[in-house]
Amino acid sequence: MNAITPIEAGVSVALGAPIDVTIENVQKAFGDTPALHGVSLDVKAGELVALLGPSGSGKTTLLRILAGLDAPTAGRVLFGGDDALGLSVQQRNVGFVFQHYALFRHMTVFQNIAFGLTVRPRGERPPKAEIRKRVLHLLDLVQLTGLDKRYPSQLSGGQRQRVALARALAIEPRVLLLDEPFGALDAQVRKDLRRWLREIHDRTGHTTFFVTHDQEEALELADRVVVMSKGRIEQVGTPDEIYDAPASPFVFEFIGESSFLPVTVVDGAVQLDGQSLDLAALGSPHGEATLGFRPHDVSIVEDGGPAITGTIVTERRHGGARRLELEVGTEKHRVEIDMPVDHSRAPGGQVTFRPHRWRLFPR
Amino acid sequence: MSDGAFTTARLHGASGIHFRPVTMERKRVRLALILISLAFLALFLVMPVLAVFVEAFRGGWPAFAEAIFEPDAAAAIRLTLLVAAISVPCNLVFGVAASWAIAKFDFRGKALLNTLIDLPFSVSPVIAGLIYVLMFGSQSLLGPWLKSEGIQVIFAVPGIVLATIFVTFPFVARELIPLMEEQGRGDEEAALSLGASGFQVFFRVTLPNVKWALLYGVLLCNARAMGEFGAVSVVSGHIRGLTNTMPLHVEILYNEYQFAAAFAVASLLAVLALFTLVVKSVLEWRYADEIAATRRH
Numbered sequence: 001m002n003a004i005t006p007i008e009a010g011v012s013v014a015l016g017a018p019i020d021v022t023i024e025n026v027q028k029a030f031g032d033t034p035a036l037h038g039v040s041l042d043v044k045a046g047e048l049v050a051l052l053g054p055s056g057s058g059k060t061t062l063l064r065i066l067a068g069l070d071a072p073t074a075g076r077v078l079f080g081g082d083d084a085l086g087l088s089v090q091q092r093n094v095g096f097v098f099q100h101y102a103l104f105r106h107m108t109v110f111q112n113i114a115f116g117l118t119v120r121p122r123g124e125r126p127p128k129a130e131i132r133k134r135v136l137h138l139l140d141l142v143q144l145t146g147l148d149k150r151y152p153s154q155l156s157g158g159q160r161q162r163v164a165l166a167r168a169l170a171i172e173p174r175v176l177l178l179d180e181p182f183g184a185l186d187a188q189v190r191k192d193l194r195r196w197l198r199e200i201h202d203r204t205g206h207t208t209f210f211v212t213h214d215q216e217e218a219l220e221l222a223d224r225v226v227v228m229s230k231g232r233i234e235q236v237g238t239p240d241e242i243y244d245a246p247a248s249p250f251v252f253e254f255i256g257e258s259s260f261l262p263v264t265v266v267d268g269a270v271q272l273d274g275q276s277l278d279l280a281a282l283g284s285p286h287g288e289a290t291l292g293f294r295p296h297d298v299s300i301v302e303d304g305g306p307a308i309t310g311t312i313v314t315e316r317r318h319g320g321a322r323r324l325e326l327e328v329g330t331e332k333h334r335v336e337i338d339m340p341v342d343h344s345r346a347p348g349g350q351v352t353f354r355p356h357r358w359r360l361f362p363r
Numbered sequence: 364m365s366d367g368a369f370t371t372a373r374l375h376g377a378s379g380i381h382f383r384p385v386t387m388e389r390k391r392v393r394l395a396l397i398l399i400s401l402a403f404l405a406l407f408l409v410m411p412v413l414a415v416f417v418e419a420f421r422g423g424w425p426a427f428a429e430a431i432f433e434p435d436a437a438a439a440i441r442l443t444l445l446v447a448a449i450s451v452p453c454n455l456v457f458g459v460a461a462s463w464a465i466a467k468f469d470f471r472g473k474a475l476l477n478t479l480i481d482l483p484f485s486v487s488p489v490i491a492g493l494i495y496v497l498m499f500g501s502q503s504l505l506g507p508w509l510k511s512e513g514i515q516v517i518f519a520v521p522g523i524v525l526a527t528i529f530v531t532f533p534f535v536a537r538e539l540i541p542l543m544e545e546q547g548r549g550d551e552e553a554a555l556s557l558g559a560s561g562f563q564v565f566f567r568v569t570l571p572n573v574k575w576a577l578l579y580g581v582l583l584c585n586a587r588a589m590g591e592f593g594a595v596s597v598v599s600g601h602i603r604g605l606t607n608t609m610p611l612h613v614e615i616l617y618n619e620y621q622f623a624a625a626f627a628v629a630s631l632l633a634v635l636a637l638f639t640l641v642v643k644s645v646l647e648w649r650y651a652d653e654i655a656a657t658r659r660h
């Protein structure tokens with residue numbers, strides 16, 4: 001079944017070629033509260049971009065502006081090079097999947113998916129048979145064949161989410177906007193749907209914006225990840241770039257687990273409390289900096305070389321590792337490191353370690 | 364599983380521990396409360412309604428039929444139906460428009476509109492009637508003009524309709540507003556993003572989402588429109604066969620000591636009330652989650 005692409009099946013799902021989306025210095029304020037401070041972003045046709053950020057960072061606001069459900073206070077939005085802000089919601093032709101599905105509860109699954117086609121003006125409306133064919137095909141695509149007569153209340157959360165996606169795809173949108181589409185689902189279903197969504201995207205090729213606050217989801221699914229915080233874009237990059245080269249402590253902390261230590265950079269070497277750590281600080285400016293590392297990116301040092309020593313505060317099981325919380329240095333900064341499970345250590349003892357991957361952020 | 368079994372064992376077991384849910388009163392107290400409310404209902408609701416029917420049929424079927432088909436009574440019934448037929452649709456349109464505006468848009472004066480809708484609940488119906496007399500009566504500013512145009516509002520059908528609309532206009536809106544507010548704008552936004560026009564959104568999404576609450580509101584509105592006494596009494600003028608509605612007719616008959624006839628007409632109103640009650644219960648039972656009233660505590 002997966003071998004049949006929509007194109008081969010004779011029903012096009014995407015309308016023509018996908019388009020570029022350009023966001024230029026978009027600002028939005030609700031009354032006096034700013035929600036977006038000048039966001040700029042270039043998205044290539046057919047790209048799947050994840051908007052990732054904590055609650056209140058402005059992800060939904062940006063999505064609603066793209067859809068035309070809200071107007072920006074300033075800035076421009078271009079769809080395929082043309083101004084989109086002058087277009088009404090209906091004219092923009094975007095598929096919007098809402099966080100809470102927003103399925104029409106009094107309509108069957110079939111009627112929900114067909115809605116966007118049946119409300120078209122008479123001249124543009126496909127004939128009934130054509131609508132039926134398209135809806136059934138979309139049901140196939142989202143793997144809900146046979147559920148067309150059900151009502152939304154008779155579906156599980158994951159199934160509702162897929163109906164919402166099929167409904168958005170039915171109008172042959174130029175851009176697909178997904179607002180935390182899996183937010184309300186449990187972890188296992190989320191994982192399945194994630195993989196499935198990527199597959200659908202690869203088949204239909206829409207330019208897609210995907211909002212999430214789950215970094216794992218963003219990294220696994222997206223071509224590029226846009227990390228947002230407090231109405232600003234912190235970093236844009238491929239999942240590798242975001243994970244391996246976070247541009248700020250915020251991104252470092254938000255993507256994956258992290259520990260931070262205040263350090264000093266002296267002559268290209270990192271020092272903690274005046275002692276060298278044997279970590280090269282190539283290209284980092286002289287002076288105060290923050291050292292960031294991931295708990296699992298450390299090695300225990302037993303040879304007495306330059307390293308970080310801490311006192312164990314707590315020890316607990318963390319997945320396949322044992323996680324230690326340490327107090328480090330004269331100011332007792334708390335950091336976390338992982339050790340193999342068979343290395344059980346009692347609180348109060350000392351551990352010496354050195355990060356084998358780390359990032360330095362000048363302060 | 365085992366936890367549940369343990370609890371049950373403790374509840375019913377031979378251990379002798381008497382467990383009582385904290386919100387559950389003692390048996391005697393419960394019994395007393397139930398009896399008091401039942402007695403109260405029987406005394407003040409069931410008996411009077413039964414009395415109406417007993418009195419209505421005291422003279423048997425022929426007397427009952429005569430009381431109802433007698434020309435003045437028939438005219439009163441027709442007028443009541445006419446007034447309801449005009450005022451209910453008016454309030455339907457007003458109620459839907461007002462609740463749509465209040466629940467789905469932000470605009471200046473929203474709070475004021477929301478408060479004004481409740482005005483008829485807080486104003487005595489007699490005052491409502493007087494307002495219209497002051498506005499359209501012969502002593503009013505508009506009086507001379509209305510007279511020269513040959514339009515009679517007070518002591519005529521238009522006045523009765525106006526007063527009834529005033530008294531009944533909160534019913535539909537009060538049913539719809541909480542429900543629409545709870546449903547939010549999500550469905551409408553989804554429909555818009557799918558290309559629907561404003562009209563399509565309203566008729567295909569907004570309205571179907573509230574249809575049962577709407578029916579419920581219309582039902583209550585209708586019951587009140589047919590039963591309204593105070594406001595209508597002020598503007599009607601009590602002209603037999605012309606401006607008497609059913610409730611007014613009942614009063615006149617009663618004042619003339621025609622008890623059997625009065626109760627016969629009253630029994631029709633009682634039937635309307637019972638019918639409304641039954642449909643209301645059915646709706647509440649079947650579509651509780653789509654009717655706001657049941658959640659209003």
Ligand SMILES: Nc1ncnc2c1ncn2[C@@H]1O[C@H](COP(=O)(O)OP(=O)(O)OP(=O)(O)O)[C@@H](O)[C@H]1O
Binds near residue numbers: 034057
């Ligand atoms: N209609 C509104 N009126 C006033 N302020 C708003 C409105 N919508 C959003 N905001 C504010 O704008 C900011 C950004 O909100 P937004 O909904 O875009 O966040 P988000 O990133 O989607 O968060 P979440 O992950 O919780 O959905 C928040 O501070 C929020 O309080």
Ligand SMILES: [Mg+2]
Binds near residue numbers: 059060061
């Ligand atoms: Mg959001």
